[in-house]
Amino acid sequence: MEPLNVVQTTFYVKENAKEHHTDQFDLVKADNPTPIFRRGGNIYMAIMFDREYDVETDVVRVRFGFGPKPNVIRGTRAVLAVRPKQKRFPDDPFQWGILLSRNDGNNSIVIEIRIPPNTQIGIWECSIQTNIAKKRESRHDYKIPEDIYVLFNPWCPDDGVYMENEEDRNEYVLNETGKIWCGTFKEPKGKHWIFGQFNDISLPGAVFLLEKSGLAPADRGSPVMVARAISAIINAVDEGGLLEGRWDGDYADGTSPHSWTGSAAIMDQYLRSGGTPVKYGQCWVYSAATVTVCRALGIPCRSTTNYVSAHDTNQSLTVDKYFDIFGNRIENGPEGDCTDSCWNFHVWNDVWMTRPDLPPGYGGWQIIDATPQEQSERVMRCGPASVAAVKKGEIGFLYDTPFVFSEVNADVVHFKEDEESDWGFTRLNINQYHVGRKLLTKKVGPTDDKAENDLWDVTLVYKNKEGTEAERLAVYNAVRGVPRAQALYEIPNKENEDVFFDLIDIDSIPFGQSFSVVVRIHNKAKENRTISAVLSASSVYYTGRAANDIKKSQGTFNIKPGNKETLQIHVTPEEYLEKLVDHGLIKIYAIATVKDTKQTWSEEDDFTLKKPDMQLTAPQSCVVGGIIFKNPLSIPLTECLYTVEGPGLHKPKTIRFRDVTPEEEVNIIETFVAKRTGDRRIVASFTSKQIQDLNASTSIKII
Structure with missing residues (x-):
């Protein structure tokens, strides 16, 4: 008798996908569906x-392999023999069955x-081996x-990424759209975004990026290591990753960051170019x-915005600014x-997972950051840093916990040139209250198309309330581990400060x-005070880097005992419009010295x-939008x-438009052809050139 020949195999892709919560993937919905499963589930x-x-003589083995050199010891190979008399899986849930x-x-x-719940994630190969029992020759x-x-x-x-609450899973794994908060902490502005993790390009793109990251196949079962690799490969600095960054406003040879409405166009351009970073x-x-x-690979993930985010380059836990x-x-x-700098806002990501490499209590949300700011182990990446550790100053x-701690807790220190000082x-x-002013993410649930009622203030998740004993204790706890910071955390001497200043x-x-x-x-003193003051306004990039000076005023004046004065500079549109850069952000500084007491x-x-x-x-009843x-x-x-x-409605499309005349009302008409039913x-x-990033979203129901 000859061994069995396999004629055909069927994975019941769509039936299995429903049980595995992968039925939303376009690859599963295709005419020739792709098997997409989740570890820890049965297929x-x-x-x-x-x-x-x-059943007595035929031997059938199903073999799974992962990576270039599958190996049972490394967990990248499984050989499963069909045993007709076996009625239950092995007791150990971490074994294949x-x-x-x-x-x-x-x-x-x-x-x-x-499939074991610690299996490596990515693309597996499967083969079937047949022979006759006790006969090795064929x-x-x-x-x-x-x-x-x-x-x-x-x-x-x-699974290490298990999330108990169904509403949370729906938001952080299954939701294809959302908001990313930009603007300022005083005026947060949600930027609508189509994540499109179920787009036919997204999962192949995610796996391709993971391959380019160089993460060893054996490590791809660890959400900690996979998340760390993702934070590195999204930026193009080291491995030719997905996106090249630019912050100077010149995007002529690429696409402006403000023009993207979703991730699919970025992924598509990257894959079509064979892995050339997208500009x-x-x-x-x-x-x-x-x-x-992250969502394509099954890691619960959200965007979180830190308003006034410190970039502490000398690891002092302070942002130092100098003035002549x-x-x-x-x-x-x-x-x-x-x-050192303070970004007006900075957006990173939180990923949900256990942390078996840390003591108990430090799992849950972990911060990763793909924006290239600082090297970590000689690669531009950041995290995963435990949010619980950041809050405690551990x-x-x-x-990369020290870097993230500084982003939300660093103190801003101003230094002024002084000829009488030993070091100048x-x-x-x-x-102590300037950095980490507010941390926002999108609230679990529906997106608000018209306003910002879907924002969720999560500041107290990352730091204790400013000014509280717990907040200072967390800072001093961190300072103990950073010798360079200790000299800067003296308590300032307030004894000679008898003039009150307030920048509105x-x-x-x-x-x-x-x-x-x-x-x-x-002037709260009983004597005259002579004050030297400087007021200035300038445009800045959202990273805090200075762009153009707009207006400045300085002078010296006397103020009598008990008197109040008001200093001001008035800035007109003609003075600032031509000097603006991305986001239309303006920075103002006020500096004063009381000559009589040396108060600064x-x-x-x-x-x-x-x-x-x-x-x-x-x-809702129409396919024409405006x-x-x-x-x-x-x-x-x-x-x-x-x-x-619009996912299921409209592939990403960018159109050049004519000049818009002064104070003109614009109405642009677009036609959509629906490809999928449901809420879209x-x-x-x-x-x-003058105004960037006007952004809007709406939803329709396709029947």
Whole structure:
């Protein structure tokens, strides 16, 4: 008797996918569906032979292999023998298992396979080996032609990414759309984004990126190591990853970061080019692409925005800013080696997982950051850093916890040139409340298309309330582990401070309107005081880097005992419009010295010029939508383009648009052809040289 020949195999892809929560993938819905399973789950598979299967003499083995050199010891190879008398899987849930589910006697059998919950994720190969019992001289091998995707399983309690709450799983694994918070902590603005993790390009793209990351196949069962690899490969700095960053406003040879409406177009361009990094991204684009990759692979993931995010380059747990005797900011410090900065906002990602490498209590949300800021183990990556460790100031835990702690807790220190000082500078001010002003993510549940009612303030998840004893204890706990920081955390001497200064905050100013920088002064002393002061306004990139000076005023004056004075500079649209850069952010500084007592004071604030609202209309019974907004400026909008995208409705499309005349109301009509039924979301963005990133979203129901 000859061994069985395999004629055909069937994975029951769509039936298995429903049980594995992978039925939303376009690859599963295709005419020739791709097997996509989650580890920790069972799958059914039919095998058809060229003759009837004899349970006494026929030996059938199903073999799974992962990576270039599958190995049983490393967990990248499994050999499963069909044993007709076996009625249950092995007791150890972390072992592969196989059962004969049905034998109809018509040349085919159905088997049930259990995938362990710690299996490596990515593409597995499967083959079937047959021979006759006790006869070694003849054996047949059949390679199943389909690639089999195995993903993390947040539904499985034994998986490291298990998430108990169903609403959370729906949001952080299954939701294809969402918001990423930009703007300022005073005026948060949600940017609508289509993550599109179920797009036919997303899962192949995610696995391709994981291959390029160089993560060893044996390590791809660890969500900790996979998340760390993702944080590195989303940026293009080291491995030719997905996105190349640019922050200077010149995007002529690529796509502006403001123009993207979703991740699918980025993934598509990357794969079609054979892995050439896509131009261009900034932090919210890196974060959005990270959500897409993580959710495609099964890691629960969200975008989180930290407003006033510190970039502490010298590991002092402070952001140091230097000013000369005239009140001018000294970029990079007096020695040219201090590039500390505060980003107006910075977007990273939180991923949900256990941390078996850390003590109990440090699992749950972990911070990863794909934006290239600092090297970690000689590669541009960050995390996963335990949110619980960051909140407690436990900076000794892996990975990159000191850097993340500084992002939300660093103090801002101002130094001013001083000829009487031994080292040439005097500390003006230490601000304990400036950094980490607010941390936001999207609330679990529906997206708010018209307003920002879906934002969720999660600040207290990452840090204790500012000014509380717990907050200072966390800082001092971290300082103990950073010798360079200890000298900067002295308590400032307040004894000689008898003049009160107050810089009036500006929340936001509509594009095209004037604003004033105002400082109120109160002399509480019983003598005259002579005060030297400087006020300035400049445009800045959202990373905190200075762009253009807009206006500055300085002078010296006397103030009598008990008197109050107001200093201000008035800035008109004509003075600032041509000097703006991305996001329309403006930074103001105020510096003062009381000559009689040597009291020094400094403060800073930033605000954004508020963009006009844009509406996206799409009646539910219609396939025609409109983009509507008004130019608020008295000058034309030039170099205009808009992008429209909707999963199951509209592939990402970017269109050049004519110049928009001053104060013109614009109504752009787009037609959509639905490819999928159900609730669908459309996202549109509009950018120009003068105003970037007008963004809107709406949802429709396709029947």
